[in-house]
Amino acid sequence: MEIVAFCCQWCSYAGADLAGTSRLKYPADIRIIKIPCSSRINPTFILKALSKGVDGVMVAGCHPGDCHYATGNYFTRRRLTILKRLLEFSGINPERLQLYWISAAEGGKFAESVRDMVSRLERLQDKPFPRNPGISL
Amino acid sequence: MKNQSYVELTNILKQKIDRLLSEKIVDYMIVYEKGSLWFKTRPKMIRKQTDMEKVIWNRYCQFNLSTFLKSLSGKDENIGIIAKKCDLGSIVELIKNNQIKKENLYILQVACDGVINWQKLENLLGTKVAKAIEVEEDSPNLVIKMPERNIEVLKNDCLPDKCLICDFQPSPYANDFLTIVDEKIEDIKEIKSQPLPNLEPLDNMSYEERLGYWLKHFSRCMRCYACRNVCPVCYCSTCMFDGQEGLWISKESKTSDNYVYHLTRAFHVATLCVECGECQRVCPVNIPLMKLNSKLAKEISDTFGYQAGLLIDDLSPFKTYCQEDPDEFK
Numbered sequence: 001m002e003i004v005a006f007c008c009q010w011c012s013y014a015g016a017d018l019a020g021t022s023r024l025k026y027p028a029d030i031r032i033i034k035i036p037c038s039s040r041i042n043p044t045f046i047l048k049a050l051s052k053g054v055d056g057v058m059v060a061g062c063h064p065g066d067c068h069y070a071t072g073n074y075f076t077r078r079r080l081t082i083l084k085r086l087l088e089f090s091g092i093n094p095e096r097l098q099l100y101w102i103s104a105a106e107g108g109k110f111a112e113s114v115r116d117m118v119s120r121l122e123r124l125q126d127k128p129f130p131r132n133p134g135i136s137l
Numbered sequence: 138m139k140n141q142s143y144v145e146l147t148n149i150l151k152q153k154i155d156r157l158l159s160e161k162i163v164d165y166m167i168v169y170e171k172g173s174l175w176f177k178t179r180p181k182m183i184r185k186q187t188d189m190e191k192v193i194w195n196r197y198c199q200f201n202l203s204t205f206l207k208s209l210s211g212k213d214e215n216i217g218i219i220a221k222k223c224d225l226g227s228i229v230e231l232i233k234n235n236q237i238k239k240e241n242l243y244i245l246q247v248a249c250d251g252v253i254n255w256q257k258l259e260n261l262l263g264t265k266v267a268k269a270i271e272v273e274e275d276s277p278n279l280v281i282k283m284p285e286r287n288i289e290v291l292k293n294d295c296l297p298d299k300c301l302i303c304d305f306q307p308s309p310y311a312n313d314f315l316t317i318v319d320e321k322i323e324d325i326k327e328i329k330s331q332p333l334p335n336l337e338p339l340d341n342m343s344y345e346e347r348l349g350y351w352l353k354h355f356s357r358c359m360r361c362y363a364c365r366n367v368c369p370v371c372y373c374s375t376c377m378f379d380g381q382e383g384l385w386i387s388k389e390s391k392t393s394d395n396y397v398y399h400l401t402r403a404f405h406v407a408t409l410c411v412e413c414g415e416c417q418r419v420c421p422v423n424i425p426l427m428k429l430n431s432k433l434a435k436e437i438s439d440t441f442g443y444q445a446g447l448l449i450d451d452l453s454p455f456k457t458y459c460q461e462d463p464d465e466f467k
């Protein structure tokens with residue numbers, strides 16, 4: 001399974017670091033990309049990853065109220081709520097996109113979130129975006 | 138509206154523009170002029186009163202002139218623009234998003250009771266509209282005068298979707314509203330108001346079928362970007378899909394990249410789109426883009442109770458937040 005994880009540098013990325021230094025086990029299916037804040041996410045990042053055929057995209061940011069830029073994650077929450085509806089409408093199961101709130105002290109929650117993402121994706125019946133969508137589709 | 142009413146309205150319009158230019162209320166005016174064929178129109182910017190005879194107003198003025206305001210923002214000139222009721226929505230969005238200053242703009246709204254989408258008319262006729270000589274209105278029908286005979290079609294069948302839900306009323310943001318007494322305008326109001334094309338066929342599909350539906354359409358897209366360029370509210374001066382460096386998607390028209398382009402485009406204008414239908418109208422390969430736009434508009438209105446293009450003082454839901462927003466995440 002392939003999951004792309006966009007983690008905000010102040011909380012979730014630090015949380016992932018903590019999960020590593022605490023030697024917590026979590027599925028090795030994720031590729032982490034560090035972003036300054038969860039609100040740095042442009043829908044294109046997510047769409048591009050999905051269109052390459054990855055199974056899921058997870059976005060992780062500070063807990064609502066704890067964003068290091070004060071309010072960034074409130075905006076992320078609004079945008080991704082709508083983006084999920086758009087994905088659903090255009091034929092991608094919205095479960096393939098998840099947003100998690102993980103603080104720098106929550107190494108355990110980080111590992112837990114990755115497990116959650118993997119188990120959600122394993123349950124899906126539909127296929128991810130085809131690797132080579134031909135004209136004949 | 139009868140042909141005669143259009144002629145009279147055009148005359149009133151010319152007088153008005155003449156005054157606006159001579160009194161220097163505006164530096165130039167964005168208007169419609171006659172296009173390459175009798176049922177086509179094109180945009181024109183006039184600065185001199187001698188250009189006045191080019192100004193027209195008829196039922197073929199379908200496109201939205203406000204898309205030209207995008208590239209004019211930042212210049213310190215007063216611009217006059219002819220607008221239909223539906224065009225006011227995108228002008229409101231441009232003002233709201235600081236693309237143009239209200240005080241630099243003179244909005245001249247002209248009475249409109251529906252514009253003809255000539256592609257729809259052509260489909261109904263089964264022959265080129267160019268073969269016809271003239272169209273006259275005989276409410277609720279249009280009479281198409283062909284060389285041999287007259288063909289009658291229901292006017293509503295030739296209108297773009299937006300006209301079916303339009304109220305024709307003057308907008309509070311228009312500086313002036315030009316109208317004429319025409320009993321036909323009243324007639325049409327009663328028989329219109331059909332619901333917009335719904336999204337149900339897609340709602341009932343499985344994810345695979347839906348993805349297949351869209352990829353089939355997107356595979357035809359040649360990324361001419363006409364849908365982006367024509368959109369009155371797609372106003373970034375540098376688009377993330379242009380330029381040589383740091384390409385997000387390839388220049389080649391690959392179906393998967395087209396998917397990224399289309400969903401991004403729809404999402405970027407999600408809170409701005411006034412559902413004018415221009416993007417879909419200009420697409421040379423008939424991709425049903427309005428389905429994406431309407432879906433997003435519906436989700437935004439359901440979730441945040443917001444509708445684009447209504448009030449200048451409304452705040453876009455993506456520019457604000459609320460601590461109590463729905464949170465489906467963990």
Ligand code: SF4
Pocket residue numbers: 221222223224249250251252299300301303304305
């Ligand atoms: S939507 Fe209304 S104002 Fe716009 S073209 Fe149709 S009838 Fe005219």
Ligand code: SF4
Pocket residue numbers: 357358359360361362363364365419420421422423424
């Ligand atoms: S106008 Fe049509 S073909 Fe051109 S980029 Fe848009 S969807 Fe693709």
Ligand code: SF4
Pocket residue numbers: 227367368369370371406409410411412413414415416417430
């Ligand atoms: S309908 Fe299309 S052209 Fe019109 S505002 Fe919406 S996205 Fe832009």
Ligand code: FES
Pocket residue numbers: 008009010011012036037038039060061062067068069072073
């Ligand atoms: S800095 Fe972490 S979400 Fe904004």
